[in-house]
Amino acid sequence: MLVTPIRQMPRLARIVFLGxxxxxxxxxxxxAADRDRLEAFLEVTGFGVALDSIALAAADAPAMLxxxxxxxxxxxxxxAGEVFDTGRMRxxxxxxLSETLxxxxxxxxxxxYASDLGQRLVAVENASHLVEDDDxxxxxxxxxxxxxxxxxxxxxxxxNDAVDGAGSGVRAVQEIQLRFLLAASYAGVLxxxxxxxxxxxxxxxGEDELREALQASALANAAYTYQELGTDxxxxxxxxxxxxxxxxxxxxxxxVQYEIMAGRFEVLAxxxxxxxxxxxx
Numbered sequence: 176m177l178v179t180p181i182r183q184m185p186r187l188a189r190i191v192f193l194g195x196x197x198x199x200x201x202x203x204x205x206x207a208a209d210r211d212r213l214e215a216f217l218e219v220t221g222f223g224v225a226l227d228s229i230a231l232a233a234a235d236a237p238a239m240l241x242x243x244x245x246x247x248x249x250x251x252x253x254x255a256g257e258v259f260d261t262g263r264m265r266x267x268x269x270x271x272l273s274e275t276l277x278x279x280x281x282x283x284x285x286x287x288y289a290s291d292l293g294q295r296l297v298a299v300e301n302a303s304h305l306v307e308d309d310d311x312x313x314x315x316x317x318x319x320x321x322x323x324x325x326x327x328x329x330x331x332x333x334x335n336d337a338v339d340g341a342g343s344g345v346r347a348v349q350e351i352q353l354r355f356l357l358a359a360s361y362a363g364v365l366x367x368x369x370x371x372x373x374x375x376x377x378x379x380x381g382e383d384e385l386r387e388a389l390q391a392s393a394l395a396n397a398a399y400t401y402q403e404l405g406t407d408x409x410x411x412x413x414x415x416x417x418x419x420x421x422x423x424x425x426x427x428x429x430x431v432q433y434e435i436m437a438g439r440f441e442v443l444a445x446x447x448x449x450x451x452x453x454x455x456x
C-alpha cells in the first residue's frame with residue numbers, strides 16, 4: 176500500500192473521522208470478507224506493515240505538547256510501545272475491515288498487488304514505511320526530486336493525487352491533532368485546559384500551510400520510495416490506483432489508518448498523565 180499522509184508530515188505537525196467509516200459501511204453492498212482472507216489481504220497489499228508503521232509516530236507525541244520524551248520518565252519507550260502495540264493495531268484494523276471491506280474490493284486490490292508489479296511495489300513501500308528517520312528520508316527524497324525529469328515528476332504527483340482522491344488527508348491530520356491535544360488536556364497532561372472551539376480555529380488557520388506541507392512531503396516521500404522503479408511501472412501503478420474500486424479501497428484504508436492512530440494517541444494521552452521524569456511505571 177502506498178504511504179498515507181500521516182508519516183509524511185513535518186515532525187511537529189505530524190502527530191478520522193469515525194463518521195466517515197460509518198458512511199463507508201453503509202456503502203458496502205456485498206458480504207464482509209472472513210478474517211483469514213483479511214489477514215492474507217494485509218500481507219499481499221502491504222497494509223499490515225502500514226499499520227505497524229503507526230507505532231513510529233508515537234515518538235512525536237511529546238513534541239506536539241511542547242515537551243520531550245524525557246519529561247515523561249525513563250519508562251516512556253515501554254509505555255509508548257504498549258499503547259502502539261502492532262498486534263493490537265492489526266487486530267483493530269481487521270475488526271474494521273471485516274465490517275467494511277467488500278469481497279469485490281478485496282479481490283480487486285489483492286489481484287493487483289499479487290501481480291509481479293504489485294509485489295515489487297509492496298516491497299519498496301514496506302521498506303519505506305519502516306524507515307524511522309523521516310528527516311533523512313525526506314532529505315534524500317528532495318535531492319532525488321531536484322534531479323527528476325518533468326515526465327516522472329508528473330507521474331509522482333498523479334500517484335499522490337490518486338491515493339488521496341477525496342482530499343481527506345488534511346482533515347484527518349487536523350482531527351488526529353485535535354483528539355490527541357484534547358485528550359491530553361482532559362487527562363491533566365497540560366498545565367491549562369484547552370477549548371475545543373479555539374483549538375479548531377487555530378487548526379483551521381493553518382490549513383493551507385498544512386496542505387502545502389503534506390503535498391511537498393508526500394512528493395519527496397514518493398521520490399524516495401520508488402527510486403528503483405521505472406517511470407513506465409509507475410504509470411501503470413497510477414492507472415491501477417485510479418480505478419474506481421481501488422479508489423474505494425484506498426479511501427477505506429486511509430480511514431482505517433487514521434482512526435487507529437487517533438484512538439492510540441488518545442490512549443497514550445491518558446497514560447502520559449501518570450508519567451513523570453525519572454519514574455518507572
